[in-house]
Amino acid sequence: MIEGVSIQMILTFTTLLFFIGLYGFVTRTNLIGMLMSVELMLNSEAINFVAINMYLFPGKLEGGMFSLFILALAAAETALALAIILQVYKRTGSVDVKEVKELKY
Amino acid sequence: MSWEQLFSFMQNEILIVLAILILMMADIFTGKEKKHYIIHLANFLFVVVFLAGLNVLDKEGTLFGGSFKTYPLVAFFKSTLMAGVLLIMLQSVTWIKKELIPHGFVSEFYILMWSSLLGLFYMISSGDFLMFYLGLELSAMPVAGLAAFEFYRRRSSEAAIKMVMLAAVSSAIMLFGISLIYATSGSIYFDQIQMASEVPLLELVGFVMLLSGIAFKISLVPFHFWTADVYEGAPTVISNYLSVISKAAAVYILMILLFITLRRYEETWTVALYILAVLTMFVGNLFALRQQNMKRFLAFSSVAQAGFILLGVIGGNVLGIKTVIYFLLIYIFSNVAAFGVVHMIAMHSGKENIKDYEGLYRTNPRLSLLLMLALFSLAGIPPVAGFFGKFFLYSTAASKGFYILVFIAVVNVTISLYYYLLPVRAAFLRRSENPIPHFKSDIYSKIGFIILALGLILIGIYSPLYEYIARLSEIL
Numbered sequence: 060m061i062e063g064v065s066i067q068m069i070l071t072f073t074t075l076l077f078f079i080g081l082y083g084f085v086t087r088t089n090l091i092g093m094l095m096s097v098e099l100m101l102n103s104e105a106i107n108f109v110a111i112n113m114y115l116f117p118g119k120l121e122g123g124m125f126s127l128f129i130l131a132l133a134a135a136e137t138a139l140a141l142a143i144i145l146q147v148y149k150r151t152g153s154v155d156v157k158e159v160k161e162l163k164y
Numbered sequence: 165m166s167w168e169q170l171f172s173f174m175q176n177e178i179l180i181v182l183a184i185l186i187l188m189m190a191d192i193f194t195g196k197e198k199k200h201y202i203i204h205l206a207n208f209l210f211v212v213v214f215l216a217g218l219n220v221l222d223k224e225g226t227l228f229g230g231s232f233k234t235y236p237l238v239a240f241f242k243s244t245l246m247a248g249v250l251l252i253m254l255q256s257v258t259w260i261k262k263e264l265i266p267h268g269f270v271s272e273f274y275i276l277m278w279s280s281l282l283g284l285f286y287m288i289s290s291g292d293f294l295m296f297y298l299g300l301e302l303s304a305m306p307v308a309g310l311a312a313f314e315f316y317r318r319r320s321s322e323a324a325i326k327m328v329m330l331a332a333v334s335s336a337i338m339l340f341g342i343s344l345i346y347a348t349s350g351s352i353y354f355d356q357i358q359m360a361s362e363v364p365l366l367e368l369v370g371f372v373m374l375l376s377g378i379a380f381k382i383s384l385v386p387f388h389f390w391t392a393d394v395y396e397g398a399p400t401v402i403s404n405y406l407s408v409i410s411k412a413a414a415v416y417i418l419m420i421l422l423f424i425t426l427r428r429y430e431e432t433w434t435v436a437l438y439i440l441a442v443l444t445m446f447v448g449n450l451f452a453l454r455q456q457n458m459k460r461f462l463a464f465s466s467v468a469q470a471g472f473i474l475l476g477v478i479g480g481n482v483l484g485i486k487t488v489i490y491f492l493l494i495y496i497f498s499n500v501a502a503f504g505v506v507h508m509i510a511m512h513s514g515k516e517n518i519k520d521y522e523g524l525y526r527t528n529p530r531l532s533l534l535l536m537l538a539l540f541s542l543a544g545i546p547p548v549a550g551f552f553g554k555f556f557l558y559s560t561a562a563s564k565g566f567y568i569l570v571f572i573a574v575v576n577v578t579i580s581l582y583y584y585l586l587p588v589r590a591a592f593l594r595r596s597e598n599p600i601p602h603f604k605s606d607i608y609s610k611i612g613f614i615i616l617a618l619g620l621i622l623i624g625i626y627s628p629l630y631e632y633i634a635r636l637s638e639i640l
Binding site: 070077080081084090093094097100101103104107108111115116119121122124125128129132135136139140142143144146147149150151159161162163 | 293294297298301305308309312315317318319321322323324325326328329332333336337339340343346347350351352392393396397
């Protein structure tokens with residue numbers, strides 16, 4: 060618990076963070092930038108879980124545990140996505156999402 | 165929780181992990197020229213795991229304080245999934261020999277595929293959202309790696325990047341939903357969430373986000389855009405796995421979540437599923453009409469089939485569970501067979517378009533017969549199993565009074581009949597100047613195809629199987 064900060068404020072902040080991430084994912088054309096936006100979304104959820112656990116259900120540890128797993132999985136996901144982005148870069152010579160257009164319709 | 169309980173309840177998962185470890189060790193100790201022995205070893209190991217899995221069919225219990233649950237229905241479903249993976253593995257032998265052995269990868273393919281299956285197992289037998297989320301991610305990540313497996317092809321990496329990005333964002337959306345459900349109910353355990361909450365609107369937002377995350381895996385319509393691209397670009401074996409195994413597991417966990425955990429929102433999710441089913445059937449069928457590439461065609465057909473599956477899920481009772489499980493069993497057989505034929509033809513001649521199939525019956529009669537059986541089963545034409553599956557799904561929706569939905573589904577079946585018959589017409593009725601030349605499949609795929617053909621005919625006729633599933637489905 061932080062003095063002077065209510066759960067509503069934290070939830071507003073994480074929701075904003077989540078939607079900024081979603082907006083970034085939709086508007087960015089750089090694959091690395093899209094990946095960063097996904098990280099933003101995942102981080103907002105990690106904060107969400109910790110804050111909910113701290114403020115609403117302080118007796119238990121479920122939310123804190125959950126956020127730990129989110130961090131680990133976000134790292135794994137980034138590693139995998141970066142490896143595939145590298146692969147795309149080798150094939151197309153760029154990390155721009157507009158170059159990834161062979162399969163469509 | 166004792167050791168005996170751990171080993172008996174989690175036997176499938178532990179055996180798969182053991183098989184993965186054995187394969188890793190075997191890969192270290194085989195030389196570069198002897199990599200093809202790994203194929204035989206992997207197939208043997210998986211048959212052993214599958215047969216041992218029949219042993220846990222009657223076990224019932226929970227582990228890790230309710231995180232992991234097993235009961236006869238989920239054990240049966242795991243065996244079904246393993247049978248599907250085994251059939252896909254049998255088909256993939258030619259591809260591995262031709263495309264992977266020259267590059268020195270063999271065991272990686274099996275290890276990734278089994279890891280993904282392991283994730284699906286944890287997902288379907290999860291008792292809380294943490295296990296559910298971990299299983300979902302464990303099942304999605306290796307498949308993205310597998311989609312990029314033909315790394316020297318541009319389309320393969322393109323499919324993989326589309327899949328990994330969209331899977332990441334969909335699981336992020338789902339996770340936000342889970343955090344909202346946690347905020348309102350104070351627990352991540354499925355059993356404890358059932359109680360009514362004080363902030364229903366917030367929980368409703370969480371539920372919608374959770375549903376969209378699962379709908380992405382099942383590729384229901386507003387969330388289906390990745391399906392066709394990934395299925396076309398990825399190696400056919402992986403498209404097969406994605407369209408059958410991971411979709412079936414996601415449908416199962418969707419039923420568990422809706423029927424047990426989120427039961428009190430029944431009115432809401434009935435409306436949501438109604439809209440999703442109508443959209444999915446129409447968009448899937450209408451887009452499948454205009455496809456020329458067989459893999460894209462099967463991708464849109466699998467989108468449409470997901471819409472039909474929702475007809476059973478919308479029932480929301482024991483009847484819904486048993487018809488959906490039965491339909492999924494048939495769907496696994498028919499789609500694996502259809503993708504298998506497409507895969508074999510693409511492997512031996514490099515052709516993937518419907519036009520190339522003209523005159524197939526004269527050069528490869530047995531393969532085209534299997535293609536016909538599989539497509540008839542997907543379309544739901546009586547002698548093959550698919551008809552019975554679809555019929556039971558309609559009766560589930562009708563028993564709840566959704567007559568208009570059943571009518572829409574019947575209209576869609578009529579549309580789908582047209583495009584399912586296109587490849588059959590090309591193969592049987594058309595002649596061609598240069599048809600696909602005759603080729604011999606290897607022994608593994610032959611075994612797989614015989615099992616598939618028998619399954620397609622027998623599952624529909626052999627009624628004790630349906631009664632068995634009906635008995636297991638009494639879990640509500």
